[in-house]
Amino acid sequence: MNLPAHQPRPLREGDRVALAAASSALPDPADLGRLEAGIAVLESWGLVVERRPLHQRSWGYLAGRDAERRADLTRAGEVGAELLACLRGGWGAARLLEHPLALPARWLLGFSDVTSLLWAQLAQGNAGGVHGPLLTTLAAEPPWSRERLRALLFGEPVADLVGLGWRGGVAEGPVLAANLTVATHLLGTPHLPDLRGAILILEDVGEAPYRIDRMLTHWRLCGALQQLAGIGLGQFSGCDEPGPAPEPGESAAEARPPRRFSLEQVLRERTGDLGIPILAGLPVGHEPGNGALPLGWRARLDADAGVLRLLG
Structure with a gap:
């Protein structure tokens, strides 16, 4: 396997974060609390998070129609976001790959169902995909895990x-x-x-x-x-x-x-x-x-x- 040709720069304070609800809907009211707590973690690192009421969006068991969820991914470039953070997993991200979808060298954070997007981005020759906490799980991570993610995104060494x-x-x-x-x-x-x-x-x-x-x-x-x-x-x-x-x-x-x-x-x-x-x-x-x-x-x-x- 060749290393990806294109890589994003490390984050720094003041960089923008866009949100993506690419998979399942967030039907549980408690999800909103977990989402807000995850956003607060990113903001504590000096990042500027674009707040959008994506938790209110649903189409069956999905967090919106395919076109809506695909637009979350392209919106990051439109608003100049250096990090695209996914809200939750579940199912649905792979559906967004049925039509051409450019995933440039931008930090993309998530795991579980978001694997589809992380791997598609790398298959396109672009780095930036991080298999790590979702916004609805980030605040529940232990301190070492949150610090590992911060250090990785900001270009600092991380422990084994x-x-x-x-x-x-x-x-x-x-x-x-x-x-x-x-x-x-x-x-x-x-x-x-x-x-x-x-x-x-x-x-x-x-x-x-x-x-x-x-x-x-x-x-x-x-x-x-x-x-x-x-x-x-x-x-x-x-x-x-x-x-x-x-x-x-x-x-x-x-x-x-x-x-x-x-x-x-x-x-x-x-x-x-x-x-x-x-x-x-x-x-x-x-x-x-x-x-x-x-x-x-x-x-x-x-x-x-x-x-x-x-x-x-």
Whole structure:
């Protein structure tokens, strides 16, 4: 994978932030409070946030019709915003890629469903995509995570992310972070960045182990996993299944083993034979402690030391 040709400059105080509701609607009144809290974090960094009542917009389960949500993305250039921050995930961002959509080298912040936009931007040869907190999750992040995002956007050094080595070795290459489900549905499309020599960081939420198995098998069948230099595994929240309940008169220790695979068994089996370093347990995903990662930046995955380091 070649490094992106175009990169945005680091942010500085006074820079403008545009908002995008590219995915699901915000039906819960509590979402507004979380949104305001996230905006307050950005403003505390000296950024000027363009406030728009996007939380009021809906079309079915989406945050507005496709044209409205696509206009959020183009509006950033029209108002001279250096950062485009997405409100929430859910579903809908990939629909915006059905028609030509230029995603220039501008800071674009989000994760989960926003993976579609982050990867499409990189596939167009433009850096600036940051797999990190959404505006409705930012304020709930721990201090280290908020500071990591601020430092990354403002061009300052950031600390390593720490994980657990599953398969030893060291790999260097451009980092690609993604929600597994969303990225799987980009395979075979022009919005998939070059995977050759990349370090792929995956996370997901609410997917049973057999579904994780099915998606990773898809990656294997199309040869995508075999192109990578290294794999990092983040949070797979709510993706494991509980063990079987004891039968009447049977203790928990005597319960029959389940006829299923655990999440860890699936992840290890589907990646362990690729011959590349694997680092699990990274703080990336749907739970607080979602460490920001800039897509396309060169990184070193050291599974022996248990660290993922950005090299710039």
